[in-house]
Amino acid sequence: MAFNILVCDDEPDIVAAIDIYLRSEGYFVYRAYDGLDALDLLSKYDIHLLIIDVMMPKMNGIQATVKVREERNIPIIILSAKSEDTDKVLGLNMGADDYISKPFNPIELIARVRSHLRRYANLGSMEQSKDLYTVGAITMDDARKFVSVDGRDVSLTPNEYGILRLLIQNVDHVFSSNQIYEQVWGEAAFDVKKTISVHISHLREKIEVNPKEPDYIKVVYGMGYKLSGDRK
Numbered sequence: 638m639a640f641n642i643l644v645c646d647d648e649p650d651i652v653a654a655i656d657i658y659l660r661s662e663g664y665f666v667y668r669a670y671d672g673l674d675a676l677d678l679l680s681k682y683d684i685h686l687l688i689i690d691v692m693m694p695k696m697n698g699i700q701a702t703v704k705v706r707e708e709r710n711i712p713i714i715i716l717s718a719k720s721e722d723t724d725k726v727l728g729l730n731m732g733a734d735d736y737i738s739k740p741f742n743p744i745e746l747i748a749r750v751r752s753h754l755r756r757y758a759n760l761g762s763m764e765q766s767k768d769l770y771t772v773g774a775i776t777m778d779d780a781r782k783f784v785s786v787d788g789r790d791v792s793l794t795p796n797e798y799g800i801l802r803l804l805i806q807n808v809d810h811v812f813s814s815n816q817i818y819e820q821v822w823g824e825a826a827f828d829v830k831k832t833i834s835v836h837i838s839h840l841r842e843k844i845e846v847n848p849k850e851p852d853y854i855k856v857v858y859g860m861g862y863k864l865s866g867d868r869k
Contacts, residue, residue, distance in 0.1 A: 640665070640685045640686065641665045641684050641686075642659055642664050642665070642666050642684070642685065642686045642750065643667045643668075643669060643682075643687045644656060644659070644688045644689075645669040645670065645687070645693070645698070646690040647692075649670065651739070652668050652670065655746070656668065658747060659747075671694050672695060672696025674695075675687065675689060676701060684709075684711060685711060685754060685757060686711055687711060687713045688714045688746075688750075689702065691717035692717065698716070698717075702715070702731045702733050703732065710795065712794075713733045713734050714733070714749060714753065715728035715735070715736045716738075716739055725831070725832075729836065729839075734794060735753065737749065752823050756795045770806065772853065773866035784798070784844075791843050793840070794839075800821055800837065801844070805864055808863075808866065809865060811860050811861050812863065813860065814832075814862075817862065818832065818833055841853075852866065853866050
């Protein structure tokens with residue numbers, strides 16, 4: 638399958654450089670230079686992954702990410718010249734799947750792109766096991782990549798889905814942040830506690846009645862996270 642990637646940055650040289658890296662790997666690249674351009678291209682073309690800068694005119698990357706997440710669950714990688722944790726957490730909270738600081742290593746960027754596209758493709762594959770998992774009010778149909786809570790459809794990003802699948806397949810088993818990252822992201826974990834914490838928080842907002850007092854995703858202090866509940 639040929640993947641279409643949208644690269645959005647207000648610096649044309651950066652967009653051109655990323656374009657070269659991605660095309661050398663066989664990806665088709667669309668270019669945008671602000672958030673509004675990106676949203677316009679997303680409405681016209683079948684985009685499989687978005688790489689978007691934070692600081693841009695007209696509409697910044699965070700605002701665009703929020704808009705994209707209203708309709709699409711494609712992987713989103715945030716780019717920024719800043720490396721502060723606040724930018725990283727804000728991007729993840731708004732629905733981004735990953736974050737890379739500029740200047741970046743092209744090899745690392747390609748590795749991240751491959752990893753996210755692999756998970757995205759697997760989530761949409763028709764050749765999946767037809768497993769159905771139900772814990773409490775949560776139902777996951779892993780064949781159709783469908784999640785519902787108390788009969789209500791729930792839209793999850795690929796990483797949120799991966800975390801929930803890992804936990805629901807291993808009810809009451811405690812996973813550390815590193816274990817979750819390595820299982821779901823498919824790469825070695827390094828300083829990932831904040832990343833996992835943000836994704837868990839976002840997942841709780843979608844599946845818990847009261848995210849601040851969760852019934853399902855529990856913290857085991859000093860150890861990690863687990864999914865609790867009655868398996869049906």
